[in-house]
Amino acid sequence: MATKQVRYEALVKALHGDLFRYAYWLCHDKHVAEDLVQETFLRAWRALDSLKDEKAAKSWLITILRRENARRFERKRFEMSEYEEAAITDTKSTSSEQEIENYWLREKIAQMPEEYREPLVLQIIGGFSGEEIAKQLDLNKNTVMTRLFRARNQLKEALDNTPKVRGQYNG
Amino acid sequence: MDDLQFRRRIYADPNTRDEDMLAAIHSDPAKQNFTQELESLDNKLFQALNIEVPSGLSDKLILRQTMASHQQQKRKSRVRLALAASIAFAMGLTINFMQFSSAYSNxxxxxxxxxxxxxxxxxxxxxxxxxxxxxxxxxxxxxxxxxxxxxxxxxxxxxxxxxxxxxxxxxxxxxxxxxxxxxxxxxxxxxxxxxxxxxxxxxxxxxxxxxxxxxxxxxxxxxxxxxxxxxxxxxxx
Incomplete structure (x- = not known):
């Protein structure tokens, strides 16, 4: 019992951050993301004995979280439109250039189609390889690589085309 | 490796570094530049994606689990008690029956x-x-x-x-x-x-x-x- 508790706490400490970020980029809402993470870890606790390989913990948790997220849609349709959801409320001060750029990039990422965003988040936040992402999302690896290519391509183009916008903020 | 393939691969994963890619990067300063550009894009993306995690989330998670497993244990021990009680009851009945009832009816x-x-x-x-x-x-x-x-x-x-x-x-x-x-x-x-x-x-x-x-x-x-x-x-x- 004690060892299970210890394992669970270690798992929470090590992975709750990444899981929360992943959840956030799935649903664009901090509160929903928090609920998702809580639900996920609660399920993880119940099924902890089935987790044999600690290295697989992250992808295991992400699988649970994706399922939870899907269940959320089964329960009720999300009534907000994609764009309103995408609006990110960043209450932090936007004084530094980095912050402004982050804010701007977040909007761009949020506006990206789900199918591009998800592999990108898994790659950058999750640190998963192309194969691992393919397995997670139940896609073939070439598809994943193409989506990653398009995702970065879109973001890079958007970023390259808007130095003036940023200049405005810099004043 | 032609330019298009190089671009596709570096876009898909800026950190990919097998022999082909390394050779391509080293042989062409333009590709080297491009790689650096994408790495800095990835840096920015990481910054952007790396949103702040609510403070105390991990404590909340552990608390919720502790509560849940406490509830579960309470439920379990109640079930166990009920089980033990019914087994004792059944045993009592059996012993009573075996000791005090006659095997012969007349x-x-x-x-x-x-x-x-x-x-x-x-x-x-x-x-x-x-x-x-x-x-x-x-x-x-x-x-x-x-x-x-x-x-x-x-x-x-x-x-x-x-x-x-x-x-x-x-x-x-x-x-x-x-x-x-x-x-x-x-x-x-x-x-x-x-x-x-x-x-x-x-x-x-x-x-x-x-x-x-x-x-x-x-x-x-x-x-x-x-x-x-x-x-x-x-x-x-």
Missing amino acids: LGDYAIAHIVHEEGHFSNTSPVNVSLDSLNEKMATFQGSFTADIGKLMFADYCRFDGMKSLHLVFQGATSMVTVFVVPHNEDLEFTANFTNDKLIGKSQHFKHSNIIVVADKNESLVQWQTAINKNISWST
Whole structure:
């Protein structure tokens, strides 16, 4: 019992951050993301004995979280439109250039189609390889690589085309 | 590696570094530049994606789990208690049933079983060594006495007749022993006036305090025995 508790706490400490970020980029809402993470870890606790390989913990948790997220849609349709959801409320001060750029990039990422965003988040936040992402999302690896290519391509183009916008903020 | 393929691969994963990619990067300063550009894009993306995690989320997660497993344990221990209680209850019932219920439902069956069980203990040729006095001494327990011998008594002693203290008498019969039981009234055993199996027959008689059961083989005239008993027995109040 004690060892299970210890394992669970270690798992929470090590992975709750990444899981929360992943959840956030799935649903664009901090509160929903928090609920998702809580639900996920609660399920993880119940099924902890089935987790044999600690290295697989992250992808295991992400699988649970994706399922939870899907269940959320089964329960009720999300009534907000994609764009309103995408609006990110960043209450932090936007004084530094980095912050402004982050804010701007977040909007761009949020506006990206789900199918591009998800592999990108898994790659950058999750640190998963192309194969691992393919397995997670139940896609073939070439598809994943193409989506990653398009995702970065879109973001890079958007970023390259808007130095003036940023200049405005810099004043 | 042509330019298009290089771009596709570096876009898909800026950190990809197999031999082909390394060779391509080193051979062409433009590709090197491009790689750096994408790495810095990835840096920015990481910054952007790396949103702040609510403080105390991990504590919240652990707290919720602790509460949940506490609830679960409480539920479990309640279930366990209920389980233990019902097992104890069932065991109690079983023991009660085994100890205090009769395997035989009537006097006759029990009497025959008793005799079959003791087959070999007595024989019809055993010495006749019980006097009327010592028989009556034992009969006193059952508030009865015999005024005269009713036959040649070879053995008289108390025995357990389905858990009840009773008197077991063995008389010499015409061809084999005749067994007489003096058994206190018992609600558990149904009174059977006549009973028989393949070898033995028996008759029971209802008296004031006790039943008297006579069992013998089929050659014996039980009516005669019963008459003798009726004539000679007397009961105190």
